[in-house]
Amino acid sequence: MVLSAVWQDTREFLITLSKNWAAVGVSSGQAARFVFSLKQSVFEIIAKEQLKAELHNNVVWDANILIDELGLFVIEMYQKSREDIIKRQQQELLELSTPVVKIWNGILILPLIGTLDSARTQIVLENLLQSIVDTESSIAIIDITGVPTVDTLVAQHLLKTVSAARLMGTQCVISGIRPQIAQTMVHLGVTFSDVVTKATLADALFYAFNAVGFAVQKKS
Amino acid sequence: MEHIPILKVGDFLLVTIQVDMHDRLVMQLQDDVCQRVVKDKAKGVLIDISSLEVVDSFIGRMLGTIATMTKTLGAETVVVGMRPAVAITIVELGLKLENVHTALNVDRGIALLQSLVYQKDAMQ
Numbered sequence: 310m311v312l313s314a315v316w317q318d319t320r321e322f323l324i325t326l327s328k329n330w331a332a333v334g335v336s337s338g339q340a341a342r343f344v345f346s347l348k349q350s351v352f353e354i355i356a357k358e359q360l361k362a363e364l365h366n367n368v369v370w371d372a373n374i375l376i377d378e379l380g381l382f383v384i385e386m387y388q389k390s391r392e393d394i395i396k397r398q399q400q401e402l403l404e405l406s407t408p409v410v411k412i413w414n415g416i417l418i419l420p421l422i423g424t425l426d427s428a429r430t431q432i433v434l435e436n437l438l439q440s441i442v443d444t445e446s447s448i449a450i451i452d453i454t455g456v457p458t459v460d461t462l463v464a465q466h467l468l469k470t471v472s473a474a475r476l477m478g479t480q481c482v483i484s485g486i487r488p489q490i491a492q493t494m495v496h497l498g499v500t501f502s503d504v505v506t507k508a509t510l511a512d513a514l515f516y517a518f519n520a521v522g523f524a525v526q527k528k529s
Numbered sequence: 530m531e532h533i534p535i536l537k538v539g540d541f542l543l544v545t546i547q548v549d550m551h552d553r554l555v556m557q558l559q560d561d562v563c564q565r566v567v568k569d570k571a572k573g574v575l576i577d578i579s580s581l582e583v584v585d586s587f588i589g590r591m592l593g594t595i596a597t598m599t600k601t602l603g604a605e606t607v608v609v610g611m612r613p614a615v616a617i618t619i620v621e622l623g624l625k626l627e628n629v630h631t632a633l634n635v636d637r638g639i640a641l642l643q644s645l646v647y648q649k650d651a652m653q
Contacts, residue, residue, distance in 0.1 A: 442633075477633065
């Protein structure tokens, strides 16, 4: 009933309303109650018509169903706008969580935190390659201290990133492999062959400094 | 028949790809590069693909093939200036590009070629 063309304007009004409510934090119950509160006034109007008992019952029943449907529609729309907000925030979080930092002239660091899935790898990859172009770095350190587990899939994603960077002319170093992870990797048969790996970020940084021709010295 | 120009710079050949590649053009390039490596006694080939926006599996594979061929003829190949999108495509296509050295820009490519060639000379 509510989805028919006659109710187009009402629907649009309710969609805007639900969106606004979802944005300001009105609860879904309150939103539904707003629509259901129409019942009392509608029934009063029907009562004033003084219809015959049977007709009156039918009209009341129809009005009841209609308002219920409107209420459900509002809740649905409210939920949908909520879900949209959540989706957008997830996307933002995804982009926020993959920073590429230029730590020295020609050296980039990419600290990875959280699980690597294909969607995230794609973003990481694009960010890294763009930063390589922007900073003309010749070495990139991928730090996986914050990656909880490295299975075959994650390793494959990492290797993809490394090969793409290599094609652009940048060498990658993978650092932050914890002892636990090293053990699981070997048990799973995952190897980072052809890639320089270091246990800690400090080791990787030292290697990178060497590779670009810097030396760190203690002040005498 | 259009050609991609091949310039001789010292011991190296410089190939700058500035048009969209199609299959026949790549085949032509492969032929030309091999001819010129022999004719000019080049020790290295530098292929600048910074203007190349699209690659398919064939062109990607041909880059590897050209590198392998020049290596057989005694010249190293360095591909420079690959765009991020192109790099991602090549990785997604699963191409290995063995024998291909890479560098960020022509400057570093020449430096890399020099170090590769000198190393080889020193070994002999």
